[in-house]
Amino acid sequence: MGRWVLLALALSAQLLQSQAYNVGSSSNTNGSYGENGLVMNYYGDSCPQAEEIIAEQVRLLYKRHKNTAFSWLRNIFHDCAVESCDASLLLDSTRKSISEKETDRSFGLRNFRYLDTIKEAVERECPGVVSCADILVLSARDGVVSLGGPYTPLKTGRRDGRKSRADVVENYLPDHNESISTVLSRFKAMGIDTRGVVALLGAHSVGRTHCVKLVHRLYPEVDPTLDPGHVEHMKHKCPDAIPNPKAVQYVRNDRGTPMKLDNNYYVNLMNNKGLLIVDQQLYADSRTRPYVKKMAKSQDYFFKYFARALTILSENNPLTGNRGEIRRQCSLRNKLHTISKR
């Protein structure tokens, strides 16, 4: 009996906390499967502790290495936006195929070994039950909370893909200097509208960008749209036109509050302190500028549409039912004779 009271308390606490941002593409939280085969609390019977174990690991890792939360947030984009949320991002290269992690778009991705830490904690409790794809998505959700962002209830039930999608990564992930029209159309194909794109790029309110992705805005000529004070800062951090690829030279994405997921990103854009060309274009383009202004003014507005866009991203074309597998180890697909029958 006591267990149920606790469960009810925990549930209502979570609802209270999350109500404001439970604005996902699909609002059915009553246990019914959506068209894409995902459902709230998929592991309710098979591994009831799964979501709490993941949340706890994310919190513990965040205490030791704050930048793990940046990685969980970036991962959901790099996995889900490339055809499917299927943890293909996590696969290592094999003799036959190169991993997504090794493509140019993945430059700077880090902390994969700590994702294994989360997976191992889940496997200790429920071996072979929880997919790496769901761990990747839920760790992003929980990482956002560590960074001070909104809590977003998300569905589960994704299964893990068996193939690297490295060959098509560039068709889905825009480059740092892509035109805004291309960026908008790539996201629109996933069901994320213009406002959603502006909100989602607010992820660049945390973390860092290496000089290789920035120097073309500084050398040989300085991009005239950049704030002069920010140019000085960027040149200080990136003193060479051709940065040594081995040197760890980078600029923080949001100099004001680099560790917080907040709307200061939009304030920066309005002050011509956007780091990447794609960032700065959000303020330069008339389609996106109104949303930048609104998000700069209201953190709540930013959080609301960030949570909504994150939900859509997390539901992009998942593998469900008996497609894919439940990987034992996130960086390796299962050997065929050990494929989980669950």
Ligand code: HEM
């Ligand atoms: C037009 C789309 C996007 C482009 C072109 C882009 C590009 C980049 C680039 C070039 C970096 C710097 C990597 C480095 O030098 O280490 C970066 C960092 C980052 N991106 Fe994006 N990004 C995009 C969208 C997103 C989205 C949608 C999210 C999450 C929802 C995201 C989350 C992050 C995070 C958290 C970092 C910091 C990572 C760290 O410090 O480890 N990005 N992005």
Ligand SMILES: *[C@@H]1O[C@H](CO)[C@@H](O)[C@H](O)[C@H]1NC(C)=O
């Ligand atoms: C709740 O589940 C039923 C099916 O059991 C479904 O028809 C209904 O749309 C769901 N409610 C919501 C709000 O999604």
Ligand SMILES: *[C@@H]1O[C@H](CO)[C@@H](O)[C@H](O)[C@H]1NC(C)=O
């Ligand atoms: C974007 O930057 C890359 C270098 O990172 C460069 O090779 C490419 O030509 C640039 N594209 C455009 C459209 O400027």
